[in-house]
Amino acid sequence: MGDRQGVAGLGQPWQSSQALLLLPLALIAVITGVEVHSPEDFHLASALVIAPALTASFAGPRTTAAIGALTVMAQGLIGLLHGELATANRIVQLITLTVLSVLVVIYCAIRDRRHAQLVRVRSVAEAAQHVLMWPLPERMGLLRIASLYLAAEDEAQIGGDLYAATRAFGGVRVLIGDVRGKGLSAIGEAATLLGAFREAAHRRPALTDLAESLEQSVQRYAADFEPPEEAGERFATALLVEIPDGYPVVRMATCGHPPPLLLCQGRRVTVPTLHPSPPLGVQGDGLGPGPAGRELDEIPFEPGDTLLLYTDGVIEARDADGRFYPLAERVARWCDAPPDALVQHVQRDLIAHTGGRLDDDAAVVALHRTSTARGRQHVRIIDTGTFHQSTGPDPTTG
Numbered sequence: 001m002g003d004r005q006g007v008a009g010l011g012q013p014w015q016s017s018q019a020l021l022l023l024p025l026a027l028i029a030v031i032t033g034v035e036v037h038s039p040e041d042f043h044l045a046s047a048l049v050i051a052p053a054l055t056a057s058f059a060g061p062r063t064t065a066a067i068g069a070l071t072v073m074a075q076g077l078i079g080l081l082h083g084e085l086a087t088a089n090r091i092v093q094l095i096t097l098t099v100l101s102v103l104v105v106i107y108c109a110i111r112d113r114r115h116a117q118l119v120r121v122r123s124v125a126e127a128a129q130h131v132l133m134w135p136l137p138e139r140m141g142l143l144r145i146a147s148l149y150l151a152a153e154d155e156a157q158i159g160g161d162l163y164a165a166t167r168a169f170g171g172v173r174v175l176i177g178d179v180r181g182k183g184l185s186a187i188g189e190a191a192t193l194l195g196a197f198r199e200a201a202h203r204r205p206a207l208t209d210l211a212e213s214l215e216q217s218v219q220r221y222a223a224d225f226e227p228p229e230e231a232g233e234r235f236a237t238a239l240l241v242e243i244p245d246g247y248p249v250v251r252m253a254t255c256g257h258p259p260p261l262l263l264c265q266g267r268r269v270t271v272p273t274l275h276p277s278p279p280l281g282v283q284g285d286g287l288g289p290g291p292a293g294r295e296l297d298e299i300p301f302e303p304g305d306t307l308l309l310y311t312d313g314v315i316e317a318r319d320a321d322g323r324f325y326p327l328a329e330r331v332a333r334w335c336d337a338p339p340d341a342l343v344q345h346v347q348r349d350l351i352a353h354t355g356g357r358l359d360d361d362a363a364v365v366a367l368h369r370t371s372t373a374r375g376r377q378h379v380r381i382i383d384t385g386t387f388h389q390s391t392g393p394d395p396t397t398g
Contacts, residue, residue, distance in 0.1 A: 020058045024051035024067050032074045036081050045078050045093065052101045061108040068101025132191050136165050138340075141172045142245055142371055146339035148347050148364040152313070161311045161363035162190045166201050171245050173201045173210075176309040176365055177238035177257065177280075192221045193236055193280070207240045207253040211280075211294050214238060214255070218281040235281035239309060243301060243367065250301035253294055255280045258315060261328055262299065263306040263335045263342075269328050272299050306339065306368045313362035314346075317354045325353050339366035 028051050035044045052068040059067075075097050079085035136147045147163060163176045175197045179189035196217035197210075204210040222234040239257040243250050252260070252272070256279030262270045275295040301307065308331060317325040327346070334345045343366050350362065 021055070021063065021067075024055045025070075027051050027054070028067075028070055028074050032078060035078045045075055048075055049097055049100050052104045056104045056108050059108075060112055061105045064108045065101070065105045068098075068105060071101060072098050132187065132194060133162055133164065136163065136365065140165055141167060141243075142369060143172055143243060144339050144368040144370060146343040146366045148343045148362075150313070150347070150350070150358055150362040152358045152361050160187075160190055161313060161361040162194055163309070163363055163365050164194050164197050165365075166198060168202045169205055169242075169244075172243045172367075173207075174241040174243075174309065174365065174367065175201075175238060176241075176311065176363060177236055177255075178311040178313070178361070178363075179236040180234060189218070189221060189234065189236060192217055193238065206296070207242055207251055208294050208296055210240055211238070211253045211255055214240075215280050222281055235279040237279045237312070241307070241309065241367070243307075243369065248300060248302050248369075249298050250307055252297045252299075253277075254297070255294070256282070258310065258312055260310070261308040261331060262301075263308060263331060264302075265304050265336055267332050267335045269332045269335065271328065272297065301369055303369050303371045306335070306342065306366055308342070309365040309367070311361065311363045313358060313360035314350060314364060316360060317350055317358060317362065319353050320355060325350055339368045342366050 028048060031044055031047055038044065048071040051071050052064055055064045055067040072094060075090075075094055076085060079087070079090040079094070084090050133149070136145050138145060145165065149161065149163075160179045161177070162179070163174070165172060165174045167173075175194075177190075177193055179193065193214060196214050200210050200213035200217075204213055218234070218236055236255075237257040238255040239260065240253040240255075241250060241260070242252075252274060254274045254277050256277060259272050259274045262272060264270070274297045277294045310327065315325060315327050319325075330349055331342070331346065334342050337345060343364055346364055350358075
């Protein structure tokens with residue numbers, strides 16, 4: 001296998017490794033020179049093993065093997081000049097240095113192989129993330145959007161949290177959810193929920209009907225793939241959000257998911273009160289109405305306001321003392337920040353709060369309303385959960 005420079009690429013990494021290579025070479029030259037010109041009772045040659053060990057920290061197996069060979073040759077040169085090359089002590093030193101150099105080279109080869117495997121795994125994870133959870137656009141309709149995803153599982157790019165957005169019925173519809181479990185084991189349910197949303201969001205005019213469609217998809221997935229020992233334990237929380245172009249409101253249907261934060265200009269943060277409803281895949285059981293009884297909530301959403309959606313991995317993240325992350329308190333400092341800056345603030349603050357280690361997947365989506373469309377119809381949802389529209393141009397056109 002090639003040197004580590006080959007894995008890292010050409011250019012600056014290669015030049016840096018070349019510069020670092022001068023250190024073990026200088027070390028071999030200095031130790032050899034000092035040993036040759038020192039009295040016979042002064043022994044420094046054993047320090048030559050530092051050279052290959054040092055090389056292994058920045059170079060690959062081939063370069064490390066070359067430095068190891070130079071150290072063995074230097075050891076032999078010292079013995080030859082001292083007239084003790086054939087002595088038992090010098091032979092033992094040569095054998096020991098050779099064995100140690102070989103072990104260091106083997107370590108380099110294993111390390112670089114694992115590094116290459118990790119690079120491939122990361123590339124596959126990133127590709128899977130883009131296939132399952134498409135990146136949200138920076139702008140959609142009248143919204144500016146920013147998102148954040150932090151996977152709890154080491155080296156993973158995806159997990160049990162999910163989000164998606166689409167244009168439908170004259171506005172923007174957004175899903176944020178959290179399936180049971182975390183990391184790679186939750187990807188199957190997350191993919192099912194995302195696929196169901198992308199399909200049903202364009203077919204179901206009312207959010208309550210969309211929630212029912214997602215409920216059916218989760219139930220089918222559980223029936224097909226739920227192990228017998230986990231019967232009844234497969235579920236997902238979700239929050240469905242609809243922001244019409246022509247009306248300064250946001251409509252929401254919750255399925256056991258934490259309510260969003262509404263950030264208004266002037267450092268004012270409110271938590272909307274949503275009708276309680278059980279997670280997807282849970283048929284009541286005293287937790288609230290079943291899927292057919294999910295209710296719709298509507299609150300004002302004026303231009304300049306920001307709606308911050310999140311999963312429980314954010315608010316349940318703990319610091320070293322076991323304290324939960326105070327999301328509402330922290331974001332009050334950044335009410336006037338644009339969505340991308342707001343998400344970056346949350347990311348840095350959350351990582352600092354947890355010391356860089358999350359116990360659960362975490363996702364955040366910031367939706368900032370820039371304006372309200374003029375000259376379009378107003379759309380509202382009546383108690384039956386169906387759309388009622390006044391006469392006027394079609395909101396889906398123009």
